[in-house]
Amino acid sequence: MRIMLLGAPGVGKGTQAKKIQEKFPIPQISTGEILRAAVKNQTELGKQAKVIMEKGELVPDDLIVGLVRERLQEEDCKKGFILDGFPRTIPQAEALDVLLQELNMKLNAVIDIDVDYEKIIARLTNRRLCPSCGADYNLLNNPPNPDNTCKKCGETVIQRDDDKEGTIRNRLEVYEKQTRPLKDFYAEKGMLKVVNGDQGVDDVFGKIVKILGD
Numbered sequence: 001m002r003i004m005l006l007g008a009p010g011v012g013k014g015t016q017a018k019k020i021q022e023k024f025p026i027p028q029i030s031t032g033e034i035l036r037a038a039v040k041n042q043t044e045l046g047k048q049a050k051v052i053m054e055k056g057e058l059v060p061d062d063l064i065v066g067l068v069r070e071r072l073q074e075e076d077c078k079k080g081f082i083l084d085g086f087p088r089t090i091p092q093a094e095a096l097d098v099l100l101q102e103l104n105m106k107l108n109a110v111i112d113i114d115v116d117y118e119k120i121i122a123r124l125t126n127r128r129l130c131p132s133c134g135a136d137y138n139l140l141n142n143p144p145n146p147d148n149t150c151k152k153c154g155e156t157v158i159q160r161d162d163d164k165e166g167t168i169r170n171r172l173e174v175y176e177k178q179t180r181p182l183k184d185f186y187a188e189k190g191m192l193k194v195v196n197g198d199q200g201v202d203d204v205f206g207k208i209v210k211i212l213g214d
């Protein structure tokens, strides 16, 4: 099963990808997570990406496509994968088409999770992340322990640098200009399914599972 999750930052792509990964044994490929790991490990890629990510801009297409090209050829992707946060531009989507053709693979589902921008801003400012195990939290509806530690591993949770309000607005502008056009790109191919993301995590997941079942 090869799945792509589309949608603005903060609609819950990562949360849903992790739930899909628990139900079906396929890896989540989050370009954001790969980049954050590179920044943490201070690799060459991480050094280039850090400044761009802090501003809420997009990392250049060729770097991202190179990352995904390598990742899709790893053994665990033979069973399928969930793309989360990639593609984010039309050139990335076109490069993905070529790459999938080369690898003799086809996408089974492109799912757009849809949430209003005002609600997204509220969600993102309240979002917290465990820097150790990657668990996602939200102070509004899925809080960490009362002492701000991760329920899974006990590490103190943090706010992502790019989840501060100024950066969030820029990320949404970048999404509007560069990423939202992907909805038309996949709708024209007859592949797009839209799920209302303004519901509980389990309700959104139920809709996604139904689409995958169909």
Ligand code: AMP
Residues within 6 Å of the ligand: 009, 031, 032, 033, 035, 052, 053, 056, 057, 058, 059, 060, 064, 084, 085, 086, 087, 088, 092, 162, 171
């Ligand atoms: P995310 O965790 O998906 O919100 O990604 C965090 C940040 O990583 C984004 O704001 C971008 O700066 C960068 N990033 C992640 N995925 C991509 C992508 N496909 N293309 C360009 N930049 C990306």
